[in-house]
Amino acid sequence: MKFVPKEADGAVNISKTxxxxEMAWLGGGLFLLAALVYLGLTLLTGWIVHHLPVDAEVWIGKEILQQEPGIPSPPLKKRLDALVECLPQGSPLKRYDFSVRLIESDTVNAVALPGGTIVVFSGLLKEVASENELSMILAHELGHFAxxxxxxxxxxxxxxxxxxWLLFKNSSQPFLFTFVSGLDARYSQSQEEDADMWGLHLLYRRYGHVGGSVDFFARLLKKKRQGRLAYLFASHPHPQKRIERLVAAAREQKYPVKAVEPLGSDIQNLLEDLNRE
Amino acid sequence: MIVTNVETIPGKSIIEHYGIVQGSTVRAKHLGRDFMAGLKNLVGGELKGYTELLSEAREEALQRMVEQARQMGANAVVNVRFATSSVAQGAAELFAYGTAVKVE
Amino acid sequence: MGEFILQNLNLVLPLFLLALGYVAGSIAERRHYRSIEMREQELVSLPAVTLKEIQEDDAVTGRLVVGSVVVSIDYFKRALAILRNIFGGRVASYESLVDRARREAILRMKEEAASLGAYIVVNMRIEMSAIGQSANRKKQVGSVEAIAYGTALIKQA
Structure with a gap:
């Protein structure tokens, strides 16, 4: 037996792709998969939500409120009631027993919780300058309920x-999640815009004009100047875009714009209390 | 191509040898199979998907080794060994290596 | 723009690491393969076989020779392997990793044998193991260890 030196071909052990x-194929496949899952979930939750009775909703709302109860706020409730009064007869929202709670936090936001609870963060209340603005915010949240x-x-x-959790257990899949949350941001932004429109119509029914409907967003815009790019994956649309859409809708519906009412004394007292603390 | 895992090929004599040849592969099953295997784990028994994965990987490793030997001009591979590694989670990594020889 | 990057760091950072992993990883891999091929050519006349006995009449002495190496995967290939795990099939990105590790280990073993003046390595075996469990699990070092060993036969002067 003699040795004949020969070189082995190393290339057979490596795929030629x-x-x-490969990344493009697999990434594309994953995106498609995620999009399908997302679409399926959206349809499924839409169906469940449509068939969920108000009682079950109230129960869920109570469970959530136990985490962060906040305090019921009678002055805000008064404004909300005035809005609900203006709802047309037979509106599905009449089934709800609405309540407003105030939570002390610097967050400039309000949240609609299941069961008819609107949570207003004090950070938002401090930004409000007129009755009409406050009503617009509450009407916007009512729009989410609608x-x-x-x-x-x-x-x-x-x-x-x-x-x-089922699919990946603890090992998080950053690409997938970023993609899905990106999709969700687009969806959420369109929800916000729909709620804006709904709020605008209710504001008109309440006051007979839509003065003050965009003041709040205008102030937000002045406060922090952010590019539109930053809003690409945000849950809310860019304030400028919201203002444009609201103004266009008001013009289309021929809603008049009149002077706004200053904040009532009860809200001003509430604000003073908040600032003192 | 004759492949054995003993030193010789019975009934034949080796006239030339060319050194080592090796073949390897890393293969995985899709998520659905992994999920089913996880369920099967509750009751025990053969994991058909993984058995299949392992035999596919073994086939491919052997075939790649034989391909290397063929390119060297060998007509047999003797004293073949299989080994595994575990770099990738949920994937089968097999490699086979042996001595490429020419027999008559 | 800077603000956008900061706000979406969880998206931008993996993309940056992917690009870095791809560029640096493929440069390192190409360089490694070039060196492997060069050294394989140099050592082509020193065979390593899995056989136990080679019929040689010369009086010889044997010595154990070992070569080992640990090679790591890059971020891009790891991401590719994670994706491949979802769809199944050949994990091409790990093939070159194990191939490089094995060939490098054999080369180091042969180099040791050559320095001893050997003319053949017999009964060679290769073992592989993974350091840090699995390569595509997060927060773990994704690397593979290869060890090649055999008996170097040296002609007695």
Whole structure:
């Protein structure tokens, strides 16, 4: 037996596919998969939310409120009641027993919780300058109730969380999540715009004009100047865009714009209390 | 191509040897199969998907090794060994290596 | 723009690491393969076989020779492997990793044998193991260790 030196061909042990091409195929496949899952979940939660009785909703709302109760706020409730009064007869929102709670926090936001609870953060209240603005914010949240957005969001969050836990356990999949949350941001922004429109119509029914409907966003815009790019993946649309859409809608409906009412004394007292603390 | 895992090929004599040849592969099953295997784990028994994965990987490793030997001009591979590694989670990594020889 | 990057750091950072991993990883891999091929050519006349006995009449002495190496995967290939795990099939990105590790280990073993003046390595075996469990699990070092060993036969002067 004699040895004949020969070189082994190392290339047989390596696949010839280009890594970038493979990444494109696999990444594309994953995106498609995620989009399908997302679409399925949206339809599923939409269906569940549509069939969920108000009683069950109230129960869910109570469970959430136990985490962060806040304090019921009679002055805000008074304004909300005045808005609800203006709802047309037979509106599905009449089934709700609405309440408003105030939570002390610097967050400039308000949240619609299942069961008819609107949570207003004190950070938002401090920004408000007129009765009409305050009504617009509350009407916007009522719009979320009318579209059942509060339940859709909650349901999708739960299902998405459960699905990702089942599939990936603890190992988080950053690409997938970023993609899905990106999709969700687009969806959420369109929900916000729909709620804006709904609020605008209610504001008109309440006051007979839509003065003050965009003041709040204008102030927000002045406060922090952010590019539109920063709003690409945000849950809310850019304030400028919201103002434009509201103004266009008001013009189309021929809603007049009149002078705004200053804040009532009870709200001013509330604000003073908040500032003192 | 004759492949054995003993030193010789019975009934034949080795006239030339060319050194080591090796073949390897890393293969995985899709998520659905992994999930089913996880369920099967509750009751025990053969994991068909993974058995299949392992035999596919073994086939491919052997075939690649034989391909290397063929390119060297060998007509047999003797004293073949299989080994595994575990770099990737949920994937089968097999490699086979042996000595490429020419027999008559 | 800077603000956008800061706000979406969880999106921008992996993309940056992917690009870095791809560029640096493929440069390192190409360089490694070039060196492997060069050294394989140099050592082509020193065979390593899995056989136990080679019929040689010369009086010889044997010595154990070992070569080992630990090679790591880059971020891009790891991401590719994670994706591949979802769809199944050949994990091409790890093939070159294990291939490089094995060939490098054999080369180091042969180099040791050559320095001893050996003319053949017999009964060679290769073992592989993964340091840090699995490569595509997060927060763990994704690397593979290869060790090649055999008996170097040296002609007695």
């Amino acid at each position: 280009h890594p970038l091409a 579209h059942r957005d509060h339940l859709k969001r909650l349901g999708k969050g739960i299902i998405l969380g459960a699905a990702s």
